[in-house]
Amino acid sequence: MARSVRHSPRLLRSLLPLSLLAVLFLALPLVGLLQGVRWTSLLSDLAAPQAREALGLSLLSSLLATALALLLGLPLAWSLARERFPGRELVRALVILPMVLPPVVGGLALLGAYGRSGGLIGGWLHQALGVQLTFSLAGVVVAQTFVALPFLVLAVEGGLRGIDPRYEQAAATLGAAPLACFLRVTLRLLLPSLAAGTALAWARALGEFGATITFAGNIEGRTQTAPLAVYLLLESQPAAAYALSFALVLLSLAVIIGLRGRWWSLGR
């Protein structure tokens, strides 16, 4: 094994102990959460109606939101990466907006558009199609999709831009028609970015709080997702709140393991 050669100022090398501080800062709350969990009653706490319903609702709504984000996001990511159209930079800025916008403000904006009374098209949605988004599962899904979409679009767009065009050109000279080229080469090369974007979007949808409570409300069994339930149970049943939190940590852990190799790896 060769000795590694480094070229960085001596002062910066002494930052290693300092970076330990950041690690502690991140790790301590996690430990705090774990020591708050009442392990002996973990399963029964999770099985209590409010916690169980909230968790089930969260799983269902976040999966639906992820599917909707894929449906809406893939064409947009493709257009941003491969097409030239006027206002493309503006569209990209718009895509990033929900990422930086405070979620509560996002929820308020959703009310302004899709709210049944006073929303731009909310009244029409209700009268013409009989669809009411506020205070319904559909509203939860819309709120989650709103905040999750940017993660998917940016990951997939980045993935598409990273594809060496010569692979697609080679496929074409080997007789692949555009559709076959897309399905057998482009999509295949895009798979890691697509998986990462989907996982991130799902995680973001699962953790959504502000936009959901503002737009879809907080109705037990209907729009009360796990993050909302954690916040509310903390007063009345802290053990249930911790049990739910622990379940969410496990789900987040699954996402991180799913992203292994993309942003981190076990050894080298």
Add this chain to the structure above:
Amino acid sequence: MSLELHGLLTLGSLRLEAHLEVGDEIVAVTGANGIGKTTLLRLIAGLLALDSGSLRLHGRLLDEAASGLFVPPHRRQVGLMFQDHVLFPFSTALENVAFPLRRQGLGATEARRRAQRQLDHYGIGALADRRPPQLSGGEAQRVALARALVGRPAALLLDEPLSALDAGARAEFRRLLRDQLSALPGPKVLVSHDQLDSAQICDRAVTLCWNGSAVVIRPAPP
């Protein structure tokens, strides 16, 4: 002539006045770095379109600026071997070679059988299950040649097929190229900056040069 190219292409600052006729032979294209050799191949393969003039292969019109006719690359039957193999990284050597056969409508089993036979023929049958990162430069280049030729293209273009190889692998691959290209009917165009390569593999050579207003194709000086 099998391949008849008479046309003009402008691409960025490049202005290429291409007059090239290739019969059933191997023609080397030489010229300074960056002068437009790769662009010429991309034009014939259909990855670029002519601004004026026309391109024919075996009498079939592939590109005609005046009428707007343009045959896309996947319908040209023109093989193109890139400088650094461009094997699909997600596929094994066997799947890479089976790819063009599958696109021709062959079933999966038959395509794999023929791909394996092709790899055997190139002396790399044992590497069938390896993925591109697990292949040496010479091995990857052999797989790329096998893949380019397995579908029996009507014409074959090769972009610096030897430049990525070290001296030992180079001599061996040169022989393989000579044998395989001679066995394939139709026009073959090989871009190379190496005189020895072009002299040993090709029947004749042309060179790209700047004539003061455009890059043109001239017979190479002997």
